[in-house]
Amino acid sequence: NAGVTQTPKFRVLKTGQSMTLLCAQDMNHEYMYWYRQDPGMGLRLIHYSVGEGTTAKGEVPDGYNVSRLKKQNFLLGLESAAPSQTSVYFCATSPTGGFYEQYFGPGTRLTVT
Amino acid sequence: GEDVEQSLFLSVREGDSSVINCTYTDSSSTYLYWYKQEPGAGLQLLTYIFSNMDMKQDQRLTVLLNKKDKHLSLRIADTQTGDSAIYFCAESPNTGFQKLVFGTGTRLLVSP
Numbered sequence: 001n002a003g004v005t006q007t008p009k010f011r012v013l014k015t016g017q018s019m020t021l022l023c024a025q026d027m028n029h030e031y032m033y034w035y036r037q038d039p040g041m042g043l044r045l046i047h048y049s050v051g052e053g054t055t056a057k058g059e060v061p062d063g064y065n066v067s068r069l070k071k072q073n074f075l076l077g078l079e080s081a082a083p084s085q086t087s088v089y090f091c092a093t094s095p096t097g098g099f100y101e102q103y104f105g106p107g108t109r110l111t112v113t
Numbered sequence: 114g115e116d117v118e119q120s121l122f123l124s125v126r127e128g129d130s131s132v133i134n135c136t137y138t139d140s141s142s143t144y145l146y147w148y149k150q151e152p153g154a155g156l157q158l159l160t161y162i163f164s165n166m167d168m169k170q171d172q173r174l175t176v177l178l179n180k181k182d183k184h185l186s187l188r189i190a191d192t193q194t195g196d197s198a199i200y201f202c203a204e205s206p207n208t209g210f211q212k213l214v215f216g217t218g219t220r221l222l223v224s225p
Contacts, residue, residue: 004155035215040217042201042215042218043156043201043215048212092155094211096211100144100205100211100212100213101146102213104156106153106154106155107153107154
């Protein structure tokens, strides 16, 4: 089992360009999350999904859109990239239930110049 | 509001004990967690404690919880160079969906 995978691993964008980050999981988990990690700020939740066809805003959703058309995939889109979106992006999944262990992908390092 | 705070950096010598501290704000969290992030990787669950416990021991790891002061700590005994990583504490506020609020992370550097 691959667990949680993210594509791509690295990307450099120019300001104003768009891109989509893909998160794929083979654990049949209902919940999926997108975080960004910035130095000294920990992880901040961008968007999340509680099941196929559902999405919701997290703590820092502005400038990002998401889609969950299939249970196993969660896409994060940047329509018009800005330098402030330079960050490391992590996808995570979790099963339903009272214990909130989240399983993380390896991350995507994005630089916007 | 939800806020989890940690010191940013800790440096210890190999063989010493490390203590990483965390303060949280939401007393409704059923569990509190410690995650570990090794260089270039995502986070992995290291250990956790149920909110009605004061202490949990797991091999070299000891988690202490002071609910009155909303203070959580992680002690690593006999710290090794392989323990060098970023350690995040996280709370799980009762918001109606499964959400973790992470602290800023503490970078632990273990020198030989």
